[in-house]
Amino acid sequence: MELRLTDEQRMVQKTIRQFVEKELMPLENDVLRNERAGKPGISAEKLKELQDKAKKAGFWGINTPEEYGGANLGQMMMALVAMEISKTFVPFTFGGSADNILYYGNEEQKKRYLIPTINGEKKSCFAMTEPGAGSDTRNIKMTAVKDGSEWVLNGEKTFITGGNEADFVMVIAVTDKEKGRDGVTCFIVDRDMGWKSEYIDTMGEWGPAALIFDNVRVPEENILGELHGGYNLGLEWIGFARWIVGARAVGAAERLLQMAIDYSQERKTFGKPIADRQAIQWMIADSAVEIEAAKWLVLNAAYTLDNGEDNRHLASMAKLYGANMGNNVVDRVLQIHGGMGYTRELPIERWYREARLWRIYDGTDEIQRLIISRNLLKGHVKLGEFI
Numbered sequence: 001m002e003l004r005l006t007d008e009q010r011m012v013q014k015t016i017r018q019f020v021e022k023e024l025m026p027l028e029n030d031v032l033r034n035e036r037a038g039k040p041g042i043s044a045e046k047l048k049e050l051q052d053k054a055k056k057a058g059f060w061g062i063n064t065p066e067e068y069g070g071a072n073l074g075q076m077m078m079a080l081v082a083m084e085i086s087k088t089f090v091p092f093t094f095g096g097s098a099d100n101i102l103y104y105g106n107e108e109q110k111k112r113y114l115i116p117t118i119n120g121e122k123k124s125c126f127a128m129t130e131p132g133a134g135s136d137t138r139n140i141k142m143t144a145v146k147d148g149s150e151w152v153l154n155g156e157k158t159f160i161t162g163g164n165e166a167d168f169v170m171v172i173a174v175t176d177k178e179k180g181r182d183g184v185t186c187f188i189v190d191r192d193m194g195w196k197s198e199y200i201d202t203m204g205e206w207g208p209a210a211l212i213f214d215n216v217r218v219p220e221e222n223i224l225g226e227l228h229g230g231y232n233l234g235l236e237w238i239g240f241a242r243w244i245v246g247a248r249a250v251g252a253a254e255r256l257l258q259m260a261i262d263y264s265q266e267r268k269t270f271g272k273p274i275a276d277r278q279a280i281q282w283m284i285a286d287s288a289v290e291i292e293a294a295k296w297l298v299l300n301a302a303y304t305l306d307n308g309e310d311n312r313h314l315a316s317m318a319k320l321y322g323a324n325m326g327n328n329v330v331d332r333v334l335q336i337h338g339g340m341g342y343t344r345e346l347p348i349e350r351w352y353r354e355a356r357l358w359r360i361y362d363g364t365d366e367i368q369r370l371i372i373s374r375n376l377l378k379g380h381v382k383l384g385e386f387i
């Protein structure tokens, strides 16, 4: 067993770190100013400019298969990249990627949706959650009724990431009510087929949307995958993002803890730096231990997937622990900064608001615990199975 990064992984980590420090961190004040004025953190043009710069440095399509022009670096690299990128809150993503389930499209769908998404010409979103069906995905009510060669979709989706900007949505609807989870289908639906989006104000800057479908007619050829095969596609979409949440939390927490380490050595009270106080030292120590533990969980989830093994149990662990670690660390870092931590002069409050989301989307804490305990109680996974 090798518990260190390879030379290649270290090189990628270093290059991305430099990109984040040189290109993204200098934008942080602008991002804060824009967001506080109710505008996107960075404009679409700026994002494109940054993505083009990253592309020149070889970072494009990080996880996209080579046949689609991607670098296909694998999950371990994805984890390392996500950790580095999350050391800033600048809302940047590398170009050249598409949702994992779009690869299930037929040749025509790949031409119309997958390739334009990879090339940045089209934006996608994925919609499973409804006002009455979040954790309980079996309660989905959106209907799709066949009418000639078309399906007619009615219902509402909620909290859809990217739903305000998307050109098309991959939406899950009930096609056979009697069949439960074997009676739902995933449809690719262009915005100009008639669905509407409404911005949802949240405590963070994520800005999800409600999507309204009122007799939206979708041609039969826009079914993604198999008729009635939507449930598994949904799980696959959610599963892909799940452990990455842990990676994001690790990156943010490392940056935040460094801020606390620096500040605690500068800030003096009662004649001494607060870093000399055990109360502060313990917060630093606990945070460092939790970050390290979360990092190993994330890397194990990534390694397991790269190895072609089922990583769902580890993905839930990495998400649950990572999200909670991130919340613990940002709270301690805010505490170490005292009143300054609570101001909008520093970005800690922004991270504090964003971190709260990590415990909710892509399966809440409670749902991750349910999955982990069920796997163990039913014997799907044995303790100590992975190492």
Ligand SMILES: Cc1cc2nc3c(=O)[nH]c(=O)nc-3n(C[C@H](O)[C@H](O)[C@H](O)COP(=O)(O)OP(=O)(O)OC[C@H]3O[C@@H](n4cnc5c(N)ncnc54)[C@H](O)[C@@H]3O)c2cc1C
Pocket (backbone or CB within 6 Å): 126, 127, 128, 129, 131, 132, 133, 134, 135, 136, 158, 159, 160, 161, 162, 202, 206, 207, 208, 357, 360, 361, 362, 363, 364, 365, 366, 367, 370
């Ligand atoms: C900013 C944001 C972005 C999102 N992006 C997307 C997206 O792109 N696409 C998409 O489809 N969805 C998206 N979601 C939806 C997200 O996945 C759901 O909000 C989440 O799964 C929880 O569902 P819910 O909000 O309906 O809560 P509920 O399911 O109603 O849960 C309420 C509470 O009860 C708990 N609970 C529920 N069931 C159980 C149980 N069996 N045992 C114990 N406790 C339980 C939950 O953990 C939670 O604490 C997003 C959400 C947010 C906030």
